[in-house]
Amino acid sequence: MRINSLAQVGGVNSLENFARSWQRAAGFNELPPRPAILVSAAGDEEERIGARRSEPSPTEQRSLLRQQLERQESASQALLSETPPSSTSGTPTIKPAPARSFDGGPGDVLDRAPYLASPYATSNGGLYGSLSSRVNESSLQHAGKLFEEQQRAGAGEPDKENEPLLIRHVEQEDGAIIEEVVGRSTLPQTVLNSVNVLVGVGILSLPLALSYSGWVVGVPFLLSAALATRYTAGLLAKCLNRFPKMTHFSELGHAAFGVNMWVVMEVLITLELGAANVALVVLFADSLNALIPSWGIVDWKIVCGVIILPLNFVPLRYLSITSVLGVLCSLGILLLVFTDGVTKGHSPGSLLEPAPTYPFPHHWSTLPLSFGLFMAPWGGHTVFPSIYRDMRHPRKFRKGLNITFSFTYVIDASMAAVGLLMFGNSVRDEITSNILLTVGYPRAISVAIVVFIAIIPVTKIPLNTRPIVSSADKLLGLDARHVASSPGLAGMSGYGRGLLRSVIRLTITIVILIIAVFVPSFDTVMSLMGSVLCFSICIILPLAFYLKIFRDEIGWKEKVLDWFMIVVATVLGIVGTVWVCLPARMTGTG
DSSP states (O other): OHHHHHHTTTGGGSHHHHHHHHHHHHOOOOSSOOOOOEEEEETTEEOOOOOOOOOOOTTSOOOHHHHHHHHHHHHHHHHHHSOOOOOTTOOOOOOOOOOOOTTSSSOOHHHHOGGGGSGGGSTTOOOTTSTTOOOOHHHHHHHHHHHHHHHHHHHTOOOTTSOOEEEEEEEOTTSOEEEEEEOOBOHHHHHHHHHHHHOSGGGGGHHHHHHHHOHHHHHHHHHHHHHHHHHHHHHHHHHHHHSTTOOSHHHHHHHHHOHHHHHHHHHHHHHHHHHHHHHHHHHHHHHHHHHSTTSOHHHHHHHHHHHHHHHTTSOHHHHHHHTHHHHHHHHHHHHHHHHHHHHOOSSSSOSSSOOOOOSSOSSGGGHHHHHHHHHGGGOOTTTHHHHHHTBSSGGGHHHHHHHHHHHHHHHHHHHHHHHHHHHGGGOOSSHHHHHHHSTTSOHHHHHHHHHHHHHHHHHHHHHHHHHHHHHHHHHTTOBTTBOOOOGGGTTOOHHHHHHHHHHHHHHHHHHHHHHHHHOOOHHHHHHHIIIIIIIIIIIIHHHHHHHHHTTTTOOHHHHHHHHHHHHHHHHHHHHHHHHHHSOHHHHTOO
16 A cells, blocks of 8 residues: 555656556557557546447458358358248248348347357258247347347457557637547656666766777767757657657658558567667676676576566566656666765776777777667667657647756766776777776675666566567467467367467577577677667668658758758768678687
8 A cells, every 4th residue: 555655656657657657658559550549538637438449341351250250250141131932831931031230239149149050050051040940039048139239349458468549529710620639647757767768778888989989080970979869869859740649650651651660660679678678688698797707698598588587578567667767777777886986986887987998999990890789779769759749738848858868968978978088999899898997896786786787677578578579479469459360270269379478478588598599709799789789770760751741841941951961961870880880800809
């Protein structure tokens, strides 16, 4: 009781409401697109009046039961409509009653429950409604009512993983009625959600990026990355205003370039989430191995997998409230690193006696490696559409972005500067590894850093894995709301489906671990993720969507700026990707 009271302290900005807000932001759509759970809302009064699903297209996947019922309904109607031949026994002709609407009156039993017309519905193969049946009419009526109730309950069953979207009807000036999503998050919740997306383990490799680039190149580059991603995040909100019902990043790609772009977007998002998970596993193992080297890095990676595997089965509503711990741990690591720097009086690892640094790259061949490292902390654009759509006052989103990116830039720049001043060009791929491997620091601070690092994967990896798992469930027909027409799943029990879903979660975790085992270092993952994915998802694609959707409304100056940014981001992304793949002796890091 006391815990619930504490969770509600703060009113509309309480911890419980923040968890709900993050749950809505984190629960974005997966492949294939699930029908939106819609709830009507009038003004500020939110009243749940039921869930509504999108009308299925002819090619949409349906459950095997529904397909069988439709086939049997057609067969039964064909049989009943035929006029039986005359016989000497004087058997009367049975004429079916006129079909009635499902939502209308009681109607005919076969109309209410078409599966009763199947020859498999009786043990002797007879048809209900024919003279060969021995079941009374009251039983058929009762069965029809049960079928109707099950159909209505199944169609309106909400997604228990995500909160329903509130929908309201808005009348435009021309009299047209449109539907738009009603947001529920306040400005503080929006800022916290956005910071939760941006502030992560990417900040730990920023000192290395600044070491590769030097002060003169690195600091402006980090600022340019912040400004560019802030600009494109605002463009995403502008595109969403054109489509009031869209809530997902991939939906904008579909609206701008068609279904092929939808598939490309989902592949990129899956790669981004997978790369982030691999980086978290590598970080976990490197940090624990620095503190307890007797086990070995591979052993610690396996330990990380064992810890996160059961968390893949935890509902999203519980994981969302722990996600804020990731932000707190990242901020805590920055404070602990700064504390170590000011408490140690001599180099290496001291802010009181800074290490030698360079205004320009010490080796210019290392400069391209910094491109991806500087971009990696800004990868949050896949979630920004959900965050924007859930705002109670969308007009404040620009203010929220300014606060979010300003705060994040201060955090990122501080970590980069502090780490480089403490260790200079000897800084490692993770600044925390330098702290743990350098003598002279308080043992308690080192242990606290490791604890914080261990908490981050535990809170982040299950959230990152959830969209991948959900997409796999839907594609393989294991989701109860999107049953595929795979012959291998026909007749499978709920226990069998649950077992297969568990196998999928286990398989995804094992794949992440295998990739993490073969990844050489943390900075390699972050640099690849920044060069390949962040340049694409955070800069190139938002600009392309905006130019396509508003192609007739943009001035030539804005078009030139946007195309210039696309060209520069493409070149930097390609160069950064190629440089990561080169041998260390060629890049000057060997």
